[in-house]
Amino acid sequence: MSKVRLADIAKMANVSKTTVSMVLNDKNINVSEETRKNIKRIAEELNYIPDTVARSLSTKKTNILGIINPDIENPFFSEMVKAIEKKAEYYKYSIILCNSYNDYKKEEKYLKLLISKRVDGVIVLSGGKGSTAIDTLKKNKIPFVVVDRYIESEESYSGVFCDNDKGIDIGVRYLFDKGKRNIAFIRGEEELTAANLRYNAFEKTAKDLGIFNKNLVEEESFTIEGGKNSTQKLMEKKEKVDAIFYSSDVMALGGMKYLIRNGYKVPEDISVLGYDNINIASLIEPELTTIAQPIYEMGKKACELLIEMIDEQKEEKIIYLDPKLVERSTVL
Incomplete structure (x- = not known):
């Protein structure tokens, strides 16, 4: 036909x-x-x-946005993509979603694909030391916004972030006020700037309170498996631990699975604190106490900012949103 x-x-x-x-x-x-x-x-x-290609040749626009997403299996990013897609639909934009799985070569490949598709702009959810997203997008004059995960670059860029320093400080002081003095921290991989920011904030607050113990720090990927593996390594050290602060909720889910399967009671034996407040945090048992990032609002703001840059030629800017403590059942 x-x-x-x-x-x-x-x-x-x-x-x-x-x-x-x-x-x-x-x-x-x-x-x-x-x-x-x-x-x-x-x-x-x-x-x-x-025919969007033909239309773009005459209007210089495709009304298509690209999203570079590091891990579609992570509920944090799934929730954020949902917010971006809803806001884009409101402005009559369509979405092309690309999953990099934290592989910077794959990220670069998808960026080139999006540019070849003449997208009007890109939202970058992945980032870190190996990311070349900013250089690639700037070179091709594509408007973009970075969300959640900072990208190390000498170039300026627009971004929407939650205040990691504030969130981690709230979490450590909350556990301290609950009488916890042996607080372990499960951090993300060093190549991710956001992971480093959260760890540095933890170290600073823990040192300020006089409770920092390097032996109670483990590094792993922001995944359920990462949380499980890091918790196993931590507990095999036989150090005294009365609370574990995970730098993402998905890591906390993996950590709790390990603890419960190995006879530990949460929170009676060990308190658990997460970071993000993904939807599933309130659905598991016991319900996860966590530091909430405004995930939906971050996605919404990122999309609005990008469309302002595209349609109104607005200048680059950084937006910071505040985290907050959500008390549930995993901290005693």
């Missing part, structure tokens, strides 16, 4: 191609409501699919 063209719709509706184009793109045009409805009905019956 041949592709349906604007000319086909115009012929059936007995109007010009320009009229069809204006109506289907919801542009202001002096036609009756009956004609407008007729054009849209014919387009739907013929299953007309707009």
Whole structure:
């Protein structure tokens, strides 16, 4: 079957191609409501699919945004992508989602793909020492916004972040006020800037309180398996531990699985504190006490900021949002 063209719709509706184009793109045009409805009905019956490439050549826009996502299996990023997609839909933008799985070569490959698709802008959720996203996007003059995970670069860029220093400080002081003095910290991988920021904040606050113990720090990936493995390594040291602060909720889920399977009671034996407040944190048993990042708001703000840069040529800016403590059942 041949592709349906604007000319086909115009012929059936007995109007010009320009009229069809204006109506289907919801542009202001002096036609009756009956004609407008007729054009849209014919387009739907013929299953007309707009040629976005052709349209982009004339309008210089595709109304498509790209998202570079580090791990679709991580609920934190899934929730954020959902927020971005909803806000993009509101502004009549479509989304191309690319999962890099924290592989910077794959990230670069997807960036080149998005550029070749003439996307109007990109939201970058992955980042770290190996990321070349900023250089690639700047070189190709593509508007972009970095969210959650900082990218180390000498270039300026727009970003939406939660205040990691504040969030970690709130968490450590909360555990300290609960009488915990042997607080372990499970950090993310060193190649991720956000992981380093959270660890540095933990070290600073723990030292300020006089409770920092390097032996109670483990490094692993921001995954359930990472949380499980790091907790195993921590507990095999036979150090005294009365609380574990995980730098992501998914790590905390893996850590709790290890603890409970090995006879530890949470929170009676060991208190557990997470970071992010993903949806599942309130669904597990015991419910996870955590430092909440405003995940949905971060995604929404990132999309709004990017579209402002595209449609209104707004300047780059950084937005910081505040974390907060969500008390549930894993800290005693």
